Amino acid sequence: MNNLYGKNLAWVYDEIYQGFIDYKAEYDFYKTLCKTHNAISILEIACGSGNLSESFTNDFLNYTGLDYSEAMLEIAKTKFKKGNFIQGDMRKLNFTYQFSTILITGRSTSYLIEDIDIQNTFNSIHKALEPNGIFIFDCIDAAHFMPYILKNKNIIHYSNVNNKIFERESVWERYDSTKSHLVSWKSKYYDTNKNDKILIGEDSAIFRTFTNQEIQTNLLLSNFQLLHTIDRKTYAFNTKVYVCRKITKNIPIQGA
Template sequence: MSYQQFAYLYDELMKEAPYDQWVQFVKEKLANCNNLGFSSTTSQLRLLDVACGTGELSVRFAKEGFQVTGVDLSEDMLAVAQAKAAANGIEIPFYQQNMAELEGLGQFDVVGIFCDSLNYLETEEQVKDTFLHVAEHLKSGGLFIFDVHSIYKMTKVFIRQTFALSDEPISYIWNSFPGEYENSVEHELSFFVLDESSGKYDRYDELHFQRTFSLEQYSSWLMEAGFELLDINADFEHIAPHAQSERIFFVSVKK
């Protein structure tokens, strides 16, 4: 399966994802940071959407008034994102870059890495490099917000579990296995997509890797990259993580 096919498939599979909650979370954090010089409106704020994928969040942020730039590793995902922005009458510049090697994109008020995209980095060095390159693209006092899967979700919710969906246009079987590294997982996915012309299903297979780290490690790497940690929250709520939190949000400011 080409990645462009998977990009369109991804949108269908993720249509129930809580994208608006990500947008609302960012807006609420900005509202709580008026003391850092952020205004009550977003119309003048430049936001870099790292690992933007098919542009679902980029478009939503732009509709909220942010001046959005998107960046992603996949050329095909970016093609979908560009078409989506155009269909919504929005101009968003999109660039193809690795998040661990960001360069030349300008200075931003906010940088976000959402939808647990950071978990797709394999090594500690890649995460630390990403933080350093994000810092280079943030204005002094700018916010860096990202979310990751918790260790609990990796080890208790994903590993050795099977998930399945049986639907008319798309069905899938999703098996998760322990990865090579501590707190990592390999997702083995088989998709069955209806070919309306023939009435038969085509099968596509994908293998995805994710890895996470402790709150202490992420916090330490942020400080090493020149950030001050403002908040660690859980599951879209402005509360501290607990033992069974699944999605962890880090909010930091560039010193």
């Protein structure tokens, strides 16, 4: 896990990203998809500091927020005391009940670095879903992002939230030429509310971007039917959202 989600920097994420992401628009996007597919019980994987949690709880019968980071969950529990939050790993979910809908939000599939990580995650989610349950997740689209970082290795984003201005300086580069879709990311976070910029945190991580073909292949292998995809821009880069249905029998791969 990168430093941003740990004990020392979780508060940086929670505050600064309020200025990066329009969480109302983010929630409305997922709410529409969930309502379209008649969601009742929702598991949001990578719920982070709970920016969508209260809205989900208000609009749906049953909501659970899951995150790997205990520090992020502590913030979520502080902000929304009535929320149902648990710590867990998306690669090995362990529920005694099933959900009608499971989401992975915030492009958190980016942390599934190895092929086995994505396979274990999809298989784990399949088991946690009710029959014909819906699985919705987003990925950083390699076809758009890899050419982008070749031209934009150094990027600055500004966050204006609660009458405060923050700055994030990021450096992106390919991580390993043998694994063309891995990206090394280093960032520095500054408080710019005074005359001098004050460094408030540094972070680094390895991210994975995905091609459409590898996602579709892994969905088939994990017994998911792809219903449709949505090309979606975020504040930083292009993503692709996948809407899938759990199936209990293998779908033959065309041409096999």
